[in-house]
Amino acid sequence: MKYVIAGAGPAGVIAAETLRKADPEGSVLMIGDEPEPPYARMAIPYLLAGDIGEKGTYLRKSKNHYKDLRIDYLQDRVKKVSAKQREIVLDGGGRRAFDALLIATGATPIKPRVPGLDLPGVHHCWTLADARAIAKRAKKGADVVLMGAGFIGCIILESLLSRGVTLTVVEMAERMVPRMMNDKAAAMLKRWCAAKGVAVKTGTKVTKIEKSGRGLTVHLDRGKPVAASLVVVAAGVKSNVGFLDGSGVKVKQGVVVDDRLQSSAPGIFAAGDVAEGPDFSGGWSVHAIQPTAADHGRIAALNMAGHPARYKGSLAMNVLDTAGLISASFGRWDGVKGGDFAEAADKAAYRYIRLAFDGDRLIGALALGLTDHVGVIRGLIQTGVALGDWKQKLMSDPHRVMDAYLARAYA
Numbered sequence: 001m002k003y004v005i006a007g008a009g010p011a012g013v014i015a016a017e018t019l020r021k022a023d024p025e026g027s028v029l030m031i032g033d034e035p036e037p038p039y040a041r042m043a044i045p046y047l048l049a050g051d052i053g054e055k056g057t058y059l060r061k062s063k064n065h066y067k068d069l070r071i072d073y074l075q076d077r078v079k080k081v082s083a084k085q086r087e088i089v090l091d092g093g094g095r096r097a098f099d100a101l102l103i104a105t106g107a108t109p110i111k112p113r114v115p116g117l118d119l120p121g122v123h124h125c126w127t128l129a130d131a132r133a134i135a136k137r138a139k140k141g142a143d144v145v146l147m148g149a150g151f152i153g154c155i156i157l158e159s160l161l162s163r164g165v166t167l168t169v170v171e172m173a174e175r176m177v178p179r180m181m182n183d184k185a186a187a188m189l190k191r192w193c194a195a196k197g198v199a200v201k202t203g204t205k206v207t208k209i210e211k212s213g214r215g216l217t218v219h220l221d222r223g224k225p226v227a228a229s230l231v232v233v234a235a236g237v238k239s240n241v242g243f244l245d246g247s248g249v250k251v252k253q254g255v256v257v258d259d260r261l262q263s264s265a266p267g268i269f270a271a272g273d274v275a276e277g278p279d280f281s282g283g284w285s286v287h288a289i290q291p292t293a294a295d296h297g298r299i300a301a302l303n304m305a306g307h308p309a310r311y312k313g314s315l316a317m318n319v320l321d322t323a324g325l326i327s328a329s330f331g332r333w334d335g336v337k338g339g340d341f342a343e344a345a346d347k348a349a350y351r352y353i354r355l356a357f358d359g360d361r362l363i364g365a366l367a368l369g370l371t372d373h374v375g376v377i378r379g380l381i382q383t384g385v386a387l388g389d390w391k392q393k394l395m396s397d398p399h400r401v402m403d404a405y406l407a408r409a410y411a
């Protein structure tokens with residue numbers, strides 16, 4: 001069997017390793033378009049914070065890892081796929097035939113239509129090249145504007161702060177991490193950031209960035225312009241699917257895959273940030289997080305090698321450390337029609353928990369300032385265990401999730 005993998009991030013690497021195990025005789029070709037060895041984007045914040053060096057971001061540390069596993073690693077870009085001819089076309093010239101193809105090309109940051117985003121000193125925080133450019137300018141005391149306070153924005157916020165910059169966060173939604181938190185939790189997070197010296201402007205848009213002297217001026221639709229020597233843009237991401245035009249593979253938000261991670265074209269699979277796969281909470285979603293990429297990569301590879309494996313669906317789960325305040329959201333944290341919520345808040349202590357139920361099952365949750373509940377909440381949601389009389393106990397005191405887990409999951 002000839003296996004080809006387009007993309008060498010976590011989804012591609014785990015798929016390549018799984019293929020080697022599942023089919024020791026097959027040929028495995030992994031193609032990645034970045035100059036560095038395969039690395040984890042989620043390690044970039046630790047690199048910026050100075051906790052690790054660049055090598056620490058590499059997914060596999062041994063120099064000959066891929067060679068030893070007989071995984072051919074090619075630095076090139078897949079520019080075209082033909083499902084009918086069962087071949088890919090490379091940027092560097094040439095074509096490669098495949099029996100099974102995995103699309104694991106990840107996502108790219110969205111560049112909003114704001115004048116000035118191409119100026120020097122304006123960067124996304126997505127690649128190692130971005131991280132190097134940010135590190136050059138994010139020096140102690142530098143004025144930095146972070147455009148976007150979504151999940152990735154808030155992760156970057158933490159590492160920028162650790163570099164000692166003076167930070168202004170501009171978020172066009174009315175609250176921080178709007179897709180991860182409700183008003184109450186987001187207001188606590190904003191207050192926490194303000195207490196750490198971060199200026200957070202929610203409900204505010206960047207309208208223009210201009211060069212001024214040796215720095216930049218960031219114009220807003222509300223309030224005074226902000227001076228900056230660095231602007232970091234974190235305004236969402238989109239799946240890398242452009243090269244699939246005319247390929248015969250069905251694409252919506254990402255490559256639509258079934259519960260075996262196979263696309264509409266037999267023998268062509270997709271995994272990670274590029275895949276719109278089964279969502280544990282119902283329907284299909286792109287869940288652009290590394291655990292989903294890892295699960296997708298493994299399950300897609302097993303199916304590619306002829307070992308049927310079904311995927312239960314990815315659970316939307318985000319855990320953030322924002323200048324020391326841990327927050328997490330899981331599944332349908334915003335609830336379902338007719339469902340109940342249990343809530344407890346201690347605003348002064350920055351502690352908050354909100355559980356969402358469908359009948360007597362936990363389907364989602366929000367937690368702020370609580371670290372010991374994370375695993376248990378995830379377990380209760382993913383096992384879909386019927387809580388019975390424990391639902392009422394949780395309605396009275398949502399902090400008792402551990403007791404509920406022990407009582408019901410092992411009942």
Ligand SMILES: Cc1cc2nc3c(=O)[nH]c(=O)nc-3n(C[C@H](O)[C@H](O)[C@H](O)COP(=O)(O)OP(=O)(O)OC[C@H]3O[C@@H](n4cnc5c(N)ncnc54)[C@H](O)[C@@H]3O)c2cc1C
Nearest residue numbers: 007009010011033041042078105106272273288289290293
């Ligand atoms: C700063 C930052 C912090 C993050 N923190 C977290 C976190 O705390 N927790 C978490 O779960 N997730 C986090 N993420 C998200 C996580 O990194 C992604 O979900 C994960 O990288 C997805 O893996 P992937 O293999 O699908 O895609 P990627 O890691 O994007 O890898 C895809 C690779 O394919 C390449 N490629 C694209 N197109 C082509 C082509 N046509 N031909 C060949 N190669 C191509 C890309 O350049 C890339 O190298 C973070 C991301 C960032 C940027």
